[in-house]
Amino acid sequence: MDFSRYLKEYPDAEGRFGKFGGAYLPEKLVPAFKQITDDYLTICHSSQFIQELRRIRKEFQGRPTPVYHCERLSRMIGHCQIYLKREDLNHTGAHKLNHCMGEGLLAKFMGKKRIIAETGAGQHGVALATAAAYFGLECTIYMGEVDIAKQAPNVARMKVLGANVVPVTFGLKTLKEAVDAAFEDYLENYKDTIYCIGSAVGPHPFPMMVRDFQMVVGYEAREQFQDMMGFLPDVVTACVGGGSNSIGMFEAFLNDPVEIVGIEPLGRGKTMGDHAASMSYGSEGVMHGFNSIMLKDEKGEPAPVYSIASGLDYPSVGPEHAFLRDCGRVKYDVASDEEAVDAFFKLSRYEGIIPALESSHAVAYAMRRAKEMGTGSILVNLSGRGDKDLDYVIEKYGYGEKYKDFK
Structure with missing residues (x-):
């Protein structure tokens, strides 16, 4: 396979890498994710956005x-x-701030007031809480009770940064359940909230966005x-x-x-x-x-x-x-x-x-x-x-x- 044009060809317009990827969403979230995709594809080619992200990476990160x-x-x-x-x-x-600052910039562009996420080890939660403080956004982080007990220093950092850390108490009380809880929040609050997924997973466009950042x-x-x-x-x-x-x-x-x-x-x-x-x-x-x-x-x-x-x-x-x-x-x-x-x-x-x-x-x-x-x-x-x-x-x-x- 020739990888010289890889980034231009993958993912395709439906967010697929071959047979993988896509967006399997509740009907009420389809317009919200389409708006995220459209807005991201607009700003990712904007010189103002790119220059601001480069400045943040150099001066802040x-x-x-x-x-x-x-x-x-x-x-x-x-x-x-x-x-x-x-x-x-x-x-x-950690590397997590690379995409969190990009997602924070996107949230500001979209006029969102609140960002939410899941976290496992807490590094994504800390990074998103940092981005929220930087951009002046509300922040809620979902974290399994098992991980909260293992990662106390990061829980403290999130709270000091102003994030609301919500313990997840069902199932195995770890990362998968934290994602479940964050999605439930987003279903109810998508009009003023953006879910900043913490890895290269989730519905399109998030695997593409996180990769790009x-x-x-x-x-x-x-x-x-x-x-x-x-x-x-x-x-x-x-x-x-x-x-x-x-x-x-x-x-x-x-x-x-x-x-x-x-x-x-x-x-x-x-x-x-x-x-x-x-x-x-x-x-x-x-x-x-x-x-x-x-x-x-x-x-x-x-x-x-x-x-x-x-x-x-x-x-x-x-x-x-x-x-x-x-x-x-x-x-x-x-x-x-x-x-x-x-x-x-x-x-x-x-x-x-x-x-x-x-x-x-x-x-x-x-x-x-x-x-x-x-x-x-x-x-x-x-x-x-x-x-x-x-x-x-x-x-x-x-x-x-x-x-x-x-x-």
């Missing part, structure tokens, strides 16, 4: 974020070199790595839950002779309910208004999922990821909880960088792959910092005493 060579970690493993795209240094500590990560990384090294990396990788950080990272490399690998959470193992590896163990299905690959129970409903990383425990994946896998351009692999925690402590001890547990899955894969490759280079999107995870990790794993030596 602190972009571009750097590419960093993990020299000590690489030396410990062998001769293959690991590099990080440091999205943990983006304002609020996140592509800055990959294009920065590609240029920075080439300036640093004079060539491109052998492997580009990122963690995949819904898939916002990874689709933003991958897009710039699609037409290059570079291997691209997305890493899903294997959790505690392959049994249903013990992982959230949709691409590895799921099948085609529709949920939350889009068609993609999803994990299903015996009734064909979204299956229960689990990951140590609250931002990855979602039973489906962005439709563009499903398409890129089916056309053979991007591969998908897994990392377990144990591997992610090992990578969390290794990166902390060897490089002085405490990663988010979500990002730790991609670091774990890079460490494993570096041993297999022997030589070459791997570029990881370090999608977020681990401040939010410290209390949980210390409670469950201590201070990493068992991870002092490489296994």
